[in-house]
Amino acid sequence: MEPLPESSDRNWTEPGIYEVTSGVYRIPLPLPNDALRAVNVYAVTDGEKLVLVDSGWALTVARQQLADALAGIGAGLADVSEFLVTHVHRDHYSQAVVLRRDFGSKIALGQDEEPSLKASGNPDRLPMEAQVDLLFQAGAGEVVEALARQFGTNRRHTEADLWEAPDEWLTPGPRPILPGREFEVVATPGHTSGHVVFVDDTAGLLFSGDHVLPHITPSIGFQPVPAELPLNDFLGSLRLVRAMPDRRMLPAHGPVSESVHTRVDELLEHHRQRLETVASQIAAGATCAYEAAHRMGWTRRNRKLSEMDSFNQMLAVLETAAHLDLLVSQGKLSAQAVDGIRRYAVA
Secondary structure, X not given: OOOEEOOOOOOOOOOOOEEEEOOEEEEEEEOOOOOOOEEEEEEEEOOOOEEEEOOOOOOHHHHHHHHHHHHOOOOOHHHEEEEEEOOOOHHHHHHHHHHHHHHOOEEEEEHHHHHHHHHHOOOOXXXXXXXXXXXXXOOOHHHHHHHHHHHOOOOOOOOHHHOOOOOEEEXXXXXXXXXXXXXXXXXXXXXXXXXXXXXXXXOOEEEEEOOOOOOOOOOOOOOOOOOOOXXXXXXXXXXXXXXXXXXXXXXXXXXXXOOHHHHXXXXXHHHHHHHHHHHHHHHOOOOXXXXXXXXXXXXOOOEOHHHOOHHHHXXXXXXXXXXXXXXXXXXXXXXEEEOOEEEEEEO
């Protein structure tokens, strides 16, 4: 397939290879049973060396679509010298591991992802083990039961081998990418503790991963080794990006956008309003994250918690808990554990 010019009129999930700017291409790859439907992988090349930002989910169909897309710029899977991965979720990391085994490409990942990577590779770890503990603390035992019905309770051995260590742990600062071209690695914890974004200052681009997305708010702290205050981390990372020069945003999910600042401002305002809404639920009588989440609307359709599947109920309850805990740290609420459930009150 030949590269097509990037266009806001096109459905961003449509398979193909799209030229963002000279030497930078967007390649959407499919996701299984996922409301996001696709993840963007970005190819950066000078015609000789080829580097990919993120890799996609290790699926046969995603591998074939990636191969077909790269053929459009005269390259193949074996030509990928390295993967620069924004964070350790499987739709960004797992295909890089499989392709490294076959072709010897290198993988680079943010240093603070190491604890979660090791936990993900533990074959004795139960599915969503950390999240189950947090759900119990949130008073959401019903969600735990629903997750068990949907996903089962058997130990997961088959995927442990997808979480091999990278060849390089990335730290903030300039990083050579191609001869004469470098990215700035910027730590942006929040979505995960080790999430990073890549700044291409020469081209005026920011590869934003899941940190800044054009249509949705990313989940906060969904990882096997939870952070203490993931929302505080996330908001701090948003302000860090806002303080940088504005650039075109190349997100992992959604179309390329002309201004990362515009979207960061929207996300900051969303969470300001969400903090007020969450606090008002406690003032109105809710005492735990599960009760507060039940009283709130979710997604752009303002759906009730009971109308969502168990996985998204989990994300909603844990997001509510993250907002509540930030309010506690700000002195606006108090919290104490009662019979294993974290209970909140107006301070």
